[in-house]
Amino acid sequence: MEREASELFEEFKELTASEFFRRNKQMLGFSGKIRSLTMVFHELITNSLDAAEEAGIQPEIKIDLKRVSKDHYILKHKDNGPGIPENFITKVYCTMFAGSKFRNIQSRGQQGLGCSGCVLLSQMTTGQPAKVVSGYKNGDKLKGVGMTFKMDVKKNQGLILKKKDVEVDSTGVALELQFKDVSYSLSEQGAYEYIRRTVIGNPHARIIFRDPTGHQYIFERATDEIPPLPKEVLPHPRGVTADDLIFMAKHTDKRRFRSLLGSSLSRMSNKRLNEIEEATGIDLNKRPKDMKWEEAEQIVNLFKEMDFMAPPTSGLIPIGKEQIEKGMKEILNPEFVATTTRKPKTYRGGVAFIIEAGIAYGGDSGRLVGDQKRAEIMRFANRVPLTFDQGSCAITDALKSIDWKRYGIKDLENTPVTVFVNIVSTNVPYLSTGKQSVAPEPEILHEVRQATMKIARSLQKYIKAKKAAKEEAMRSKVFESYVPVVLKEAALISGRNVPEYDEVLAKVTRREKFSKFTSEVQNE
Amino acid sequence: MNKKELNLNKLKGLGDTILDDVEKNRVPSIKVPSRGTSNIVYDEDKRYYVLGDRYGKRSLGNVKQIKKMAQMMSMANFCKGLVETQKTATIREMYYVSEGWDVDFSDQQESNLISEDLEVTLRTTREDLGLMPEEDGAAVYGDLTVKDDDFEINALKSGKSGYSIPPTIDDVEFLDHKVDRVIAVETMGMFHRMVQEKAYKKFNCLIVGLKGQAARATRRFLKRTNEELGLPVYICNDGDPWGFHIAMVIISGSAKLAHVNHELATPNAKFLGVTASDIINYDLPTDKLKDIDVLRLKELYKDPRYHEDFWKVEIKKMLKIGKKAEQQSFSKYGLEYVVEKYLPEKLEAIEGN
Numbered sequence: 026m027e028r029e030a031s032e033l034f035e036e037f038k039e040l041t042a043s044e045f046f047r048r049n050k051q052m053l054g055f056s057g058k059i060r061s062l063t064m065v066f067h068e069l070i071t072n073s074l075d076a077a078e079e080a081g082i083q084p085e086i087k088i089d090l091k092r093v094s095k096d097h098y099i100l101k102h103k104d105n106g107p108g109i110p111e112n113f114i115t116k117v118y119c120t121m122f123a124g125s126k127f128r129n130i131q132s133r134g135q136q137g138l139g140c141s142g143c144v145l146l147s148q149m150t151t152g153q154p155a156k157v158v159s160g161y162k163n164g165d166k167l168k169g170v171g172m173t174f175k176m177d178v179k180k181n182q183g184l185i186l187k188k189k190d191v192e193v194d195s196t197g198v199a200l201e202l203q204f205k206d207v208s209y210s211l212s213e214q215g216a217y218e219y220i221r222r223t224v225i226g227n228p229h230a231r232i233i234f235r236d237p238t239g240h241q242y243i244f245e246r247a248t249d250e251i252p253p254l255p256k257e258v259l260p261h262p263r264g265v266t267a268d269d270l271i272f273m274a275k276h277t278d279k280r281r282f283r284s285l286l287g288s289s290l291s292r293m294s295n296k297r298l299n300e301i302e303e304a305t306g307i308d309l310n311k312r313p314k315d316m317k318w319e320e321a322e323q324i325v326n327l328f329k330e331m332d333f334m335a336p337p338t339s340g341l342i343p344i345g346k347e348q349i350e351k352g353m354k355e356i357l358n359p360e361f362v363a364t365t366t367r368k369p370k371t372y373r374g375g376v377a378f379i380i381e382a383g384i385a386y387g388g389d390s391g392r393l394v395g396d397q398k399r400a401e402i403m404r405f406a407n408r409v410p411l412t413f414d415q416g417s418c419a420i421t422d423a424l425k426s427i428d429w430k431r432y433g434i435k436d437l438e439n440t441p442v443t444v445f446v447n448i449v450s451t452n453v454p455y456l457s458t459g460k461q462s463v464a465p466e467p468e469i470l471h472e473v474r475q476a477t478m479k480i481a482r483s484l485q486k487y488i489k490a491k492k493a494a495k496e497e498a499m500r501s502k503v504f505e506s507y508v509p510v511v512l513k514e515a516a517l518i519s520g521r522n523v524p525e526y527d528e529v530l531a532k533v534t535r536r537e538k539f540s541k542f543t544s545e546v547q548n549e
Numbered sequence: 550m551n552k553k554e555l556n557l558n559k560l561k562g563l564g565d566t567i568l569d570d571v572e573k574n575r576v577p578s579i580k581v582p583s584r585g586t587s588n589i590v591y592d593e594d595k596r597y598y599v600l601g602d603r604y605g606k607r608s609l610g611n612v613k614q615i616k617k618m619a620q621m622m623s624m625a626n627f628c629k630g631l632v633e634t635q636k637t638a639t640i641r642e643m644y645y646v647s648e649g650w651d652v653d654f655s656d657q658q659e660s661n662l663i664s665e666d667l668e669v670t671l672r673t674t675r676e677d678l679g680l681m682p683e684e685d686g687a688a689v690y691g692d693l694t695v696k697d698d699d700f701e702i703n704a705l706k707s708g709k710s711g712y713s714i715p716p717t718i719d720d721v722e723f724l725d726h727k728v729d730r731v732i733a734v735e736t737m738g739m740f741h742r743m744v745q746e747k748a749y750k751k752f753n754c755l756i757v758g759l760k761g762q763a764a765r766a767t768r769r770f771l772k773r774t775n776e777e778l779g780l781p782v783y784i785c786n787d788g789d790p791w792g793f794h795i796a797m798v799i800i801s802g803s804a805k806l807a808h809v810n811h812e813l814a815t816p817n818a819k820f821l822g823v824t825a826s827d828i829i830n831y832d833l834p835t836d837k838l839k840d841i842d843v844l845r846l847k848e849l850y851k852d853p854r855y856h857e858d859f860w861k862v863e864i865k866k867m868l869k870i871g872k873k874a875e876q877q878s879f880s881k882y883g884l885e886y887v888v889e890k891y892l893p894e895k896l897e898a899i900e901g902n
Contacts, residue, residue, distance in 0.1 A: 500612050503612050503615060503616070504612070504615065507615045507616055507618070507619040507652065508609060508615070509651075510619040510622070510623065510651040510652050511567065511609060511615070511618050511619045511622050512567070512568070512571060513651070514564075514619070514622035514623050514625070514626045515563075515564040515565075515567040515568050515622055516564065516568060517564075517626045517629075518560050518561060518563060518564030518622070518625055518626050518629050519561050519564030519565050519568055520561070521564070521565075521568055524568055524571045524572045525571075526571050528574045529571050529574060529575070529576060529577075529609070532574075532576055532610070533576055533609055533610035533615075
């Protein structure tokens with residue numbers, strides 16, 4: 026039986042973002058019990074760090090995870106950031122795609138899903154509302170507000186259940202959420218490891234974590250320097266699509282094509298604009314809103330053939346080799362650390378990135394598997410630990426492609442080392458929406474290799490020197506233990522006294538350093 | 550100067566070189582003649598292997614050599630005690646004693662090598678330093694009277710298994726004998742066959758049961774019967790490369806012990822059989838040569854000790870027929886055959902010339 030179109034479209038509904046993610050929570054990274062909890066930690070910690078840094082505050086986060094029953098937890102998360110003004114609280118926590126990060130800027134999070142995603146997961150698994158206490162400056166006054174609210178998924182907005190003013194002694198947000206179907210784990214993918222790595226990548230942060238057994242971990246900050254805020258940079262012509270150009274044209278206040286392109290893209294000089302006009306024949310004095318799709322496409326294709334300066338790198342703020350070293354020393358207590366921050370490079374011709382790497386050896390470096398120390402690879406993107414999808418990540422690929430034997434490491438897997446790699450970019454090329462692995466862009470692979478090989482060389486020198494010192498000590502010990510034996514026995518054989526031999530002993534121990542094989546060694 | 554004093558002096562000299570150097574603030578070293586294959590040469594005149602002139606230095610200042618030096622000095626001191634008290638210890642016993650020293654050995658093999666270093670350095674034998682091998686020497690049957698400690702022993706009256714050659718054979722004195730020759734055989738089976746068939750009477754000889762590769766003491770014994778008593782020595786082994794070589798080590802010494810071959814080799818000893826020609830002439834029951842036998846025969850062919858035409862011919866012949874035979878294979882013609890027929894014919898052939 027045929028049905029009419031109007032009948033069919035009765036079932037056609039518009040999904041809000043919240044409704045969509047309620048049905049597809051794995052797209053927020055909430056898949057699997059351990060991973061779900063780690064993603065919650067990730068979203069909340071990331072937001073707290075960003076907020077504190079933007080306000081110029083040294084971040085301090087207190088996390089308390091209580092276990093109610095199997096797979097059921099209460100999470101309390103408190104930061105010392107600038108707080109959230111009362112009327113923005115439900116926007117931050119209940120509206121998907123709300124936020125201040127939709128710009129071409131280096132940042133930890135990017136999609137604006139984070140906090141509201143956590144509230145959504147909490148509500149979906151427990152039905153419990155979220156509780157927030159926010160302390161913030163209102164003019165000169167410190168204001169505090171406590172709120173209990175739910176998310177109205179259909180409307181993609183908050184539903185306030187309770188609200189009252191509270192006394193606070195500092196700015197910051199304290200959030201309480203309940204979760205079921207999640208699980209706390211000490212594994213490499215678990216929440217604890219996520220915090221540990223966060224502190225290494227963010228040595229200016231202090232995190233206090235009480236785990237479900239009641240044990241309190243204090244991760245002290247290794248530096249007092251708050252990293253400078255990344256600046257927004259104009260997109261590079263090589264990094265834009267035709268759709269981007271049309272979007273810019275629609276939302277601009279410029280009156281001409283020419284001024285639109287010149288002011289919205291980086292490295293766009295008058296000379297280049299003239300080249301575009303000449304090559305495409307498009308009248309750049311047209312009004313932006315008259316830009317046709319075909320024209321945008323034509324321009325973007327031309328960009329690919331034109332010579333541009335590399336994109337500006339002022340927007341990239343690396344952690345810095347000194348800070349990475351401090352972070353690794355604080356957390357890993359290693360025998361040896363080497364770190365490096367490479368110069369900015371670009372991938373796909375127009376996206377700038379920086380690779381930083383560190384290697385720690387000995388101490389608490391490496392991962393304890395059974396009673397054996399294994400190598401540990403810590404991947405970061407804009408300071409955020411990437412703990413999942415290690416196998417498909419460009420960073421892992423690059424590290425595995427290095428011939429570690431050349432650096433005195435016979436078997437990377439079974440060496441007590443921690444390798445740290447951070448990629449800094451306004452646009453990290455992730456492989457999937459979970460944002461846990463970096464795409465294998467050739468330039469990125471190359472940079473990771475170069476950075477790691479440089480620090481591996483330093484490690485090799487250290488291991489060599491250590492081995493040489495050990496051999497030297499062993500050699501001296503050999504002489505100190507056998508010279509007296511030879512002389513005692515010789516004296517007994519000859520029936521004479523043991524002569525004074527200090528000088529001879531000094532001679533042989535010293536001589537050994539300069540010429541190892543002074544006399545012919547005969548085989549038996 | 551008797552042997553005891555001579556060896557004590559050699560030991561003392563070793564200690565003195567080291568102490569003298571140290572007193573002059575010099576780093577002492579010991580010259581150890583090299584026992585590497587490149588330093589072992591066949592002496593055509595003496596008809597056995599001797600050490601060449603090359604030597605290595607063990608220096609107190611070399612981290613790889615000082616432990617060996619300490620081991621050598623400790624062992625030398627232990628041997629000094631043995632020589633002074635006229636006692637002996639087996640090399641196995643010494644290995645256990647060494648556990649109480651300031652420097653030890655990782656295994657018996659390491660300790661054995663040091664003992665060989667010591668004998669080559671001092672140009673003496675380890676037996677003279679009181680060190681004995683673990684195993685006893687061969688059995689001797691026949692009319693020979695020896696003085697072993699304070700006992701007089703006649704090898705004809707020592708039971709069916711005869712007189713056992715002790716490791717300290719050098720301390721045994723030959724008192725008297727009524728024989729014309731010595732016949733050594735590879736296996737104890739053959740030894741007993743010859744005793745039962747009264748070969749000692751028939752050939753007026755000493756029968757020596759080698760028990761395979763001849764021990765140092767056995768070789769020393771054979772050399773003494775040849776050189777002290779002037780008796781011809783004959784060897785009768787299995788007809789295969791291994792039997793050939795047991796005989797050859799008695800005649801020309803081993804490469805490994807080149808440094809003491811002058812004490813052990815009996816260049817006048819003669820190989821009686823079983824030869825490849827015997828296998829053909831007596832139509833003996835045979836086994837096929839295995840790959841390893843063929844390989845060994847080819848090695849022997851190139852060995853300078855086998856330079857005589859006799860050996861060249863026999864080795865080639867055995868390779869050609871591709872067969873080997875045991876001593877006992879003569880039993881095909883009856884148990885007595887070997888003594889009644891084979892040995893008389895072979896002896897006549899050799900002595901008749």
